[in-house]
Amino acid sequence: MQELILLTKYYDPLLVIASIIVACAGSYASLEMNQRLARNNEFKWSILLIASCTMGLSIWAMHFIGMASFSIPIEITYHWGLTFLSIVPAIFSAFIAFFTLYRFKPKPLLLLIAGLVMGGGITSMHYIGMSAIQFPGILSYRDMPLLLSIVIAVAVSFVALYLFRVLQKINTGWVTVPVAIVMGLAISGMHYTGMVASEFCLPIANQDLLGSSPVRSREFLGTISGVIVGAAIIVLIVYLQSERRFFNGYCTEMD
Numbered sequence: 585m586q587e588l589i590l591l592t593k594y595y596d597p598l599l600v601i602a603s604i605i606v607a608c609a610g611s612y613a614s615l616e617m618n619q620r621l622a623r624n625n626e627f628k629w630s631i632l633l634i635a636s637c638t639m640g641l642s643i644w645a646m647h648f649i650g651m652a653s654f655s656i657p658i659e660i661t662y663h664w665g666l667t668f669l670s671i672v673p674a675i676f677s678a679f680i681a682f683f684t685l686y687r688f689k690p691k692p693l694l695l696l697i698a699g700l701v702m703g704g705g706i707t708s709m710h711y712i713g714m715s716a717i718q719f720p721g722i723l724s725y726r727d728m729p730l731l732l733s734i735v736i737a738v739a740v741s742f743v744a745l746y747l748f749r750v751l752q753k754i755n756t757g758w759v760t761v762p763v764a765i766v767m768g769l770a771i772s773g774m775h776y777t778g779m780v781a782s783e784f785c786l787p788i789a790n791q792d793l794l795g796s797s798p799v800r801s802r803e804f805l806g807t808i809s810g811v812i813v814g815a816a817i818i819v820l821i822v823y824l825q826s827e828r829r830f831f832n833g834y835c836t837e838m839d
Contacts, residue, residue, distance in 0.1 A: 588722065588785040591656040594798040599653030603646045603775070608768025610642020611744070614678075615760045615767075618748045621686060636682055640675030643706055643771060647713050650775050655798035656784050658719055666716035670709045677705020685745055695749070699742030706737040706771070710778050720793060721786040729781030733774055740770040 617635035621628060647670075681702040688694055710733070717723060747763050786794065 587788040589788055589791060589794075591658065591721070591784040591786055591794075593779070593782075593784065594655045596653040596655075599649055600776075603649035603653065604768055604772045606642055606649055606768075607646040607771045608765050610638055610646070611767035611771070612760060612764035613642070614639040615748065615751060615764055618682065618685075619751060619760075621682075632679065632682055632686070636675055636679035639678040639682075640671065640705075640709075643674045644671045644709060644713075646768075646772060647710055647775055650772070650779070651713070651717075654779065656719075657795045657798060658721070658786065658793055659795075660717050660719040663716040663718055666712055670712040670716065673705040673708035673712065677702045677708075681705075681741065681745055682748075685749060695745055696742060698745050699738055702741035702745065703734070703738030706741065706774060707734050710737075710775060714778070714782065719784070719786075720790050721784060724783045724785065725781045726783065729777055733778040733781055736770070736774040736777055740767070740774060743767075743770070 614635050617631055617638060621631045621635065648667075681698040684694060684698040684701075714723065744767050747767070751760060751763065
C-alpha cells in the first residue's frame with residue numbers, strides 16, 4: 585500500500601464571498617421568475633425554462649467560483665467535458681422541480697419528492713464538477729461530511745420550493761431579498777460542506793511536485809463562469825425590476 589501525503593487546502597476569502605453573492609443573486613432572480621410564472625393565467629414554458637436555467641447556472645457558477653478560490657500546494661487542472669456536463673443535472677433537476685411545483689397540486693409529499701430531485705441534481709452537479717479535477721494524486725471523501733452535504737442539498741431544495749410556493753403571489757421585492765440571501769447562503773453551505781468532505785492526497789513518490797505555497801489553477805474556470813453567469817443574472821434582475829415597476833405603475837393608473 586503506497587504512502588500518501590494529505591495536502592493542505594487553502595481558500596481566497598474574496599472569491600468565497602463572490603461565490604456566495606452569485607448564489608444569492610441567482611436565488612433572487614429565480615424567485616422573481618417563479619413569481620412571474622405564478623401571476624400568468626396560462627402556464628408559460630419559456631418562463632419555466634428561464635427560471636430553471638437561472639437557478640441551475642447560478643448554482644454551477646457558485647461552485648466554480650468557489651473552486652477558483654480553492655488551491656493546494658500543487659497545480660490542478662479541469663476536464664472541460666465533465667466541467668460543462670455538470671451543468672446538466674443542475675438545470676434539469678430545477679426544471680423538473682419547478683414543473684412539478686406548478687403543474688400539480690402542491691402537497692407535502694410532492695414537495696418532498698421535488699426537493700429530492702432538485703437536491704439530487706445539486707449534489708450531482710457538485711460531485712461531477714469535483715470529478716473534473718485533475719492532479720497527480722488521489723481525491724477521496726470523508727463519509728460524514730459527504731452525507732451531510734447531501735442532506736443539506738435536499739433540505740435546501742425542499743425549503744426553497746416551499747418558499748417559492750409561499751412567495752409566488754407576493755409582488756413585493758423587499759420580501760424576496762432576505763429569502764434569496766438565506767437560500768444563497770444555504771446553497772453555498774452545501775458546496776463548502778462538500779469541500780470539507782474532500783481529501784486531496786499525493787503519493788509520497790510524487791512529493792517533489794509539491795510547491796512551497798498554494799498553486800492557483802491557470803485555467804481561471806471560476807473567473808470565466810462567474811463573469812458570464814454573474815453578468816447574465818444582473819441583466820435578468822434589472823429586466824425583472826423594470827418589469828415590476830411597469831406593472832405596479834400600470835396597476836396604479838388603472839386604480
